[in-house]
Every structure is written in structure tokens, then in C-alpha cells.
Amino acid sequence: MYGLQCHKRFYLNRFHKELANPLDERSEAVFQSGTDAGLLAQQLFPNGVNAQGEESWICQKTVENTAKLLEDNEVIYEAAFMFNEVICAVDILVRKGDAYYAFEVKSTNGIKSQHIEDAALQYYVLSNCGLNLKDFSIIHFDREYVRVGDINIEQLFKAESILEDVLAKQGFIAKNISDLKKLIQLKRIPDIEMGNHCNNPYPCNFSNYCNSLVERIEEETRVLNNSIQVDKPAWLQYTANIKYPLFFFDFETIQYGVPQFNFSSPYQQIPFQYSLHVLLEPNAKLIHSAYLGDGINDPRPALIEQMIRDLGSNGSIITWNMTFEKSAIKKLAENFPDYQEELIAIHDRIVDLMPPFRPNRIVYSEAFEGRYSIKKVLPVMVPDLSYENLSIQEGGTASFRYGQMAEMPEDKREQLRKDLLDYCHLDTLAMVKIWECVKGETD
Ligand code: SF4
Numbered sequence: 001m002y003g004l005q006c007h008k009r010f011y012l013n014r015f016h017k018e019l020a021n022p023l024d025e026r027s028e029a030v031f032q033s034g035t036d037a038g039l040l041a042q043q044l045f046p047n048g049v050n051a052q053g054e055e056s057w058i059c060q061k062t063v064e065n066t067a068k069l070l071e072d073n074e075v076i077y078e079a080a081f082m083f084n085e086v087i088c089a090v091d092i093l094v095r096k097g098d099a100y101y102a103f104e105v106k107s108t109n110g111i112k113s114q115h116i117e118d119a120a121l122q123y124y125v126l127s128n129c130g131l132n133l134k135d136f137s138i139i140h141f142d143r144e145y146v147r148v149g150d151i152n153i154e155q156l157f158k159a160e161s162i163l164e165d166v167l168a169k170q171g172f173i174a175k176n177i178s179d180l181k182k183l184i185q186l187k188r189i190p191d192i193e194m195g196n197h198c199n200n201p202y203p204c205n206f207s208n209y210c211n212s213l214v215e216r217i218e219e220e221t222r223v224l225n226n227s228i229q230v231d232k233p234a235w236l237q238y239t240a241n242i243k244y245p246l247f248f249f250d251f252e253t254i255q256y257g258v259p260q261f262n263f264s265s266p267y268q269q270i271p272f273q274y275s276l277h278v279l280l281e282p283n284a285k286l287i288h289s290a291y292l293g294d295g296i297n298d299p300r301p302a303l304i305e306q307m308i309r310d311l312g313s314n315g316s317i318i319t320w321n322m323t324f325e326k327s328a329i330k331k332l333a334e335n336f337p338d339y340q341e342e343l344i345a346i347h348d349r350i351v352d353l354m355p356p357f358r359p360n361r362i363v364y365s366e367a368f369e370g371r372y373s374i375k376k377v378l379p380v381m382v383p384d385l386s387y388e389n390l391s392i393q394e395g396g397t398a399s400f401r402y403g404q405m406a407e408m409p410e411d412k413r414e415q416l417r418k419d420l421l422d423y424c425h426l427d428t429l430a431m432v433k434i435w436e437c438v439k440g441e442t443d
Pocket of ligand 1: 005006007008009012192193194195197198199204205206207210211
């Protein structure tokens with residue numbers, strides 16, 4: 001798979017592992033979640049034997065173990081084979097009579113093109129080893145599954161045959177194996193420039209090394225013009241329906257592959273935190289409130305109750321990119337029907353502060369550089385307010401750190417709570433300041 005992404009990545013991984021980026025906590029967590037899903041899916045085919053044994057990685061020994069286990073076992077986990085000097089293993093191999101069925105487990109909500117290529121390589125090896133392989137399937141999470149009580153493994157996962165796609169790729173696989181074999185005969189690292197492929201389908205773990213090779217041409221210092229232009233009539237028209245009191249509102253969410261709580265589905269966005277700044281009338285004193293879950297229990301019931309109290313029943317709720325907040329609130333209403341009426345009323349009051357900042361719209365500055373995320377707009381509009389000094393500076397980190405909270409000692413948990421609250425607080429304060437800044441230009 002590395003070779004299909006980039007020949008240089010394949011070569012570096014084969015001969016220069018020491019040049020790989022250090023493994024960070026977040027990459028380890030992604031890797032671990034894949035392993036966990038694989039173990040859980042084994043329960044769909046119980047009483048199997050694991051061919052991997054004591055080895056920490058699939059290797060020649062796993063191939064030998066598999067060969068021995070094939071005779072007497074109907075279900076083998078991590079069944080490994082070798083053909084044409086290519087070793088691979090399938091997560092679950094099932095024998096029925098003299099026919100075999102292979103299953104690969106992916107901790108995703110669907111099948112991606114890279115899964116097909118991965119499976120096509122496995123099919124190539126297994127079938128060329130003489131195995132009577134009748135079908136090849138991907139097992140992934142079923143996004144429609146809603147947890148109620150204990151996890152129902154049969155419903156959590158969905159198996160889909162990809163045999164036809166895999167058969168169609170056999171020529172492609174044979175050609176690539178041949179190309180990659182030639183590649184490892186090279187005496188030097190292939191010269192490949194960085195590009196879009198470095199993150200597609202996965203972020204490359206040699207990016208630090210490749211980045212260090214890029215000749216840093218000192219960009220002629222281009223001073224961006226920080227001045228801001230506002231199309232006043234368009235702004236007044238856009239904001240005509242925004243009514244005081246103004247509620248500047250932002251969620252943080254977390255996703256779990258295996259649903260952790262009742263009434264949630266694989267990878268559903270679970271709101272665990274919000275920040276709210278309220279402006280009762282123009283130039284009034286700002287009021288702030290916040291909610292943050294404990295990292296252990298389902299944060300949603302208490303979050304919903306506090307949110308309904310905090311947001312009242314009139315005034316506009318201002319968000320940055322409202323699609324995210326709106327869909328999270330709709331899902332809360334669906335999962336907690338007792339609060340449906342109040343949540344839908346909140347949903348219908350939400351407005352979006354982001355669209356006026358899109359290129360060629362209402363508020364323009366050369367210093368936005370064509371971007372319109374709040375992190376890009378804030379330092380231009382309000383230079384003395386910045387995310388730079390915060391321990392958490394973006395939503396992905398907030399979500400990852402919240403996921404770790406339950407396992408933390410008390411003192412670290414307290415610090416994390418503070419960091420999360422500071423981060424989300426700035427997200428809504430930023431909206432207030434941007435709002436006031438544009439209003440100052442248009443009043
Ligand atoms: S960073 Fe990009 S160019 Fe470098 S090895 Fe990885 S994928 Fe290839």
C-alpha cells in the first residue's frame with residue numbers, strides 16, 4: 001500500500017525506517033482503534049485460532065503456523081500466506097467444506113478504494129497459493145447501527161463482498177509487485193517531490209524527512225495588506241434577520257467507532273462541550289457560560305438540559321459554519337426525543353457568521369489569503385486575540401484529549417479541563433470580536 005501511494009515511501013520504509021517521523025499519540029490511537037475493531041470482529045466468527053502466535057508482526061513464522069493450522073481449523077485469525085516473495089495476512093479466514101472465505105476488518109463506516117487495493121493484493125497471494133477462495137469481504141462498521149444496551153456485534157458490523165472489484169484488480173496488482181521489486185534493487189532513494197499524494201490515502205510517515213529536503217527558497221517578503229473592506233449594504237442585508245439577544249455558540253464533539261453510549265452510532269459526532277457568549281443588546285456586558293462533560297459518562301443529557309436553559313427561547317444563535325452545529329443538534333433531537341421540541345426550536349434560530357467571509361463576498365482582506373476559517377479570519381480582524389498561547393489550538397486536538405480524560409490522574413484531568421474550557425471560550429469570544437469589528441465598520 002505504501003508503494004501504491006509513493007515509491008519513495010515504500011523504499012524508505014524498506015531501507016531507512018530510521019527516517020520515519022516519530023510516532024505521535026494520535027497516530028498510535030488511530031492504529032490501536034483499527035486493532036481493537038479487528039479483535040471485536042473476531043467475535044463474529046468465534047472459536048478461531050490465531051496464526052500470529054507470539055510474533056509481534058506478520059512474518060515467515062506466521063506463514064508456517066497458518067499452513068499447520070489450515071488442516072484442522074475452520075476459523076483462523078491473521079492467516080498468513082506467501083507467494084512471489086510477497087507475504088500478507090487476512091484478518092479472518094473461514095473454511096466451509098473445501099472452500100475458503102476471507103474477511104478483512106476496517107474500522108471505518110464504509111469501503112474505501114484503498115481497502116479494495118489492499119484486499120486485491122491479499123486475494124492475489126492467497127489464490128496463487130492454491131487456496132480455493134470463494135469470496136472476499138470487507139467487514140466495517142454499520143453507520144445505521146444505534147446502540148441500545150450492550151453492543152450487538154452482529155448489528156455493529158456489516159460484511160460486504162468485494163470479490164468482483166478484487167478480481168478486476170489482479171493485473172494491476174501483478175504489475176505493481178513487479179515494479180516494486182525493481183524499485184528495491186535501486187541503490188539510492190528515489191527522487192520524488194512532495195505533493196498531494198503525501199496525504200492520500202493516508203498521511204505519510206516520512207513527511208518530516210521529505211520536508212527537510214525541500215529547498216527553502218526564501219519567499220520575497222510579501223507583505224499582505226491587512227486592511228479590511230466591508231460591503232456595507234450587503235452586510236446589512238445579510239444580518240437583517242439577526243435579532244438580539246445574540247448567542248455566540250460553539251460545540252466540540254468526539255467520535256467513537258464502537259459507540260460508547262446508548263442512542264449513538266459508529267463515528268457519530270457526540271457533543272461533549274460548548275461555549276456560549278451572550279450579548280443581550282448592543283454594547284452590553286458580555287455574559288459567558290460553558291459546559292464540559294466528565295470524559296466518562298455520556299455528556300449529552302446534561303449538555304442538552306443546560307443548553308436549553310442557557311439559550312432561552314428568543315434571539316439569534318450565531319455560529320461559525322452552522323452546518324456542523326445544526327446537524328449535531330438534529331441528531332441530539334433524534335436520539336433524545338423528550339427534548340425534541342426545544343432542540344428543534346434552537347436549531348431553527350441558528351445563523352451563520354462565516355459566509356460573509358468567503359472569497360468575493362461581503363468582508364474582504366488580502367490577509368485572509370482566500371481562506372475563511374475562524375483561525376484565519378481572527379488574527380486579521382482582531383490582531384490582539386490569538387490561539388497561539390493556548391495548549392489546545394484546534395478542534396481535533398480538543399476531541400483527542402477529551403477521549404483520554406477518563407484515564408488521567410486527577411491533577412492532569414483538572415489541567416485538561418482548564419485547557420479545553422480556554423480553547424472553546426476563545427472560539428466564541430472570537431466570533432463576538434469579529435462581529436463587533438464588522439459592526440464598527442458598518443454602523
Ligand atoms: S512525504 Fe510524500 S514524497 Fe516523501 S515519501 Fe512520503 S509520500 Fe513520498
